[in-house]
Amino acid sequence: AAxxxxxxxxxxxxxxxxxxxxxxxxxEVFGTMLSADQTYQSEHTSTWTKDLADEIKAKMRExxxxxxxxxxxxxxxxxxxxxxx
Amino acid sequence: MVDDLQSSEESAFVGEQVERIAIQSIELHLxxxxxxxxxxxxxxxxxxxxxxxxxxxLNKPFKYVVSCLIMQKNGAGIHSAVSCHxxxxxxxxxxxxxxGDKHKDH
Numbered sequence: 001a002a003x004x005x006x007x008x009x010x011x012x013x014x015x016x017x018x019x020x021x022x023x024x025x026x027x028e029v030f031g032t033m034l035s036a037d038q039t040y041q042s043e044h045t046s047t048w049t050k051d052l053a054d055e056i057k058a059k060m061r062e063x064x065x066x067x068x069x070x071x072x073x074x075x076x077x078x079x080x081x082x083x084x085x
Numbered sequence: 086m087v088d089d090l091q092s093s094e095e096s097a098f099v100g101e102q103v104e105r106i107a108i109q110s111i112e113l114h115l116x117x118x119x120x121x122x123x124x125x126x127x128x129x130x131x132x133x134x135x136x137x138x139x140x141x142x143l144n145k146p147f148k149y150v151v152s153c154l155i156m157q158k159n160g161a162g163i164h165s166a167v168s169c170h171x172x173x174x175x176x177x178x179x180x181x182x183x184x185g186d187k188h189k190d191h
Contacts, residue, residue: 045164053168061170070170071150071178080161084154085125 017065025059040078049076096146098177103140110135111183120157129153147176 011017033052053074060070077084114131136151156163167178
């Protein structure tokens with residue numbers, strides 16, 4: 001039987017997310033929430049990591065992209081010369 | 086139309102199943118190894134590949150995102166957080182720390 005209806009398997013061009021916009025928004029969050037001369041403090045870093053992830057997710061939701069799901073992961077590590085990959 | 090009982094078992098995110106696959110993938114490549122700067126990048130790729138292969142083999146109607154971080158042990162602290170915007174009925178997330186926590190601080 002011939003398929004007469006075409007089902008879209010992805011978002012239409014207009015509804016597609018722009019990686020560049022996402023990157024700019026994330027940089028904005030870094031600008032407001034991080035500073036170059038911050039020192040590592042174990043007690044409040046765990047809240048800080050969560051706040052960053054939630055703030056970035058909120059910015060993504062502001063973009064109001066239809067039908068998109070978001071996963072934001074934030075990792076903050078202490079710089080002590082260890083190798084990290 | 087799909088049978089309701091069948092669809093709820095086959096399209097649910099089962100945390101234990103996912104954790105088992107992830108831990109197997111990690112142990113396969115990292116068991117009894119020491120940190121090696123030259124090999125770490127390769128291990129990360131292998132672990133992610135093994136995870137994805139194991140997860141796709143479950144044949145569930147899911148997309149998967151696998152992230153792997155390897156850090157050398159030298160006493161430095163690290164924190165990680167995940168924030169997700171998805172359908173809480175069907176979607177889920179598993180975070181695995183390996184080797185497991187021997188001392189639980191804070």
